[in-house]
Amino acid sequence: MPKKVTPKQLFDRAIKELKESGDPLRAEHNRSYFKKDEVIHSYGQDAPTMRRLAAGFFQEVRGDWGVGEALEFCERMIADRFIESRLVGMMVLANYRRQFDIKIFKRAEKWLADDLCDNWALTDGLCSMILMPMVLKDAKIVSKLRSWTVKR
Numbered sequence: 001m002p003k004k005v006t007p008k009q010l011f012d013r014a015i016k017e018l019k020e021s022g023d024p025l026r027a028e029h030n031r032s033y034f035k036k037d038e039v040i041h042s043y044g045q046d047a048p049t050m051r052r053l054a055a056g057f058f059q060e061v062r063g064d065w066g067v068g069e070a071l072e073f074c075e076r077m078i079a080d081r082f083i084e085s086r087l088v089g090m091m092v093l094a095n096y097r098r099q100f101d102i103k104i105f106k107r108a109e110k111w112l113a114d115d116l117c118d119n120w121a122l123t124d125g126l127c128s129m130i131l132m133p134m135v136l137k138d139a140k141i142v143s144k145l146r147s148w149t150v151k152r
Contacts, residue, residue: 004064007072010057014077017053018043018084030083038119041081050084054091067099071107078116086122090129097133105134105141112148 022043030042045053061069070093077089093104108130111117117126135141 005061007065007069007076010061010073011076014053014057014073014088015080015085018045018082018088021045021049021053022084033121034119040083040119043082043084045084050088051091054088057088058092058095062095065096067093067096067101067104070096071104075107078111083119083121086116087125090125094129094133097130097137100130100134100137104130105144109148 022045024044026046027042027044030044030046031040034040065073074089074093077085077092080086108126111126112123117123131141131145135145
């Protein structure tokens, strides 16, 4: 029986694959989508590549992981400074949306408070992949989201 992959092991491999598949020209192009004074760290992947990598990572752990392991993986990825790491982490976690609960909401709130979703692309990813499935599952989340608009 094959040994279960841990979130740390998958994180290490994901970072390695992102680095190895990166393209410096693409990284420069990716930075062009942001304001000149924004610091954007990019390995140099496009969206289809990130989706393909995330799908592969999910397929590897599907059936072995629950939302807890996916959240641990995502936390590691979001702590990395590269935009692709953060987005791929969210993409993998989004596969567990049926298991999302208030714990995921509180983590998303912390990621924002800690400035880990510090640009429009990461905020869009967080909203579409993590928060929207929670709103669709429980409309009471909307009132919690409204309170965020007055915090900044």
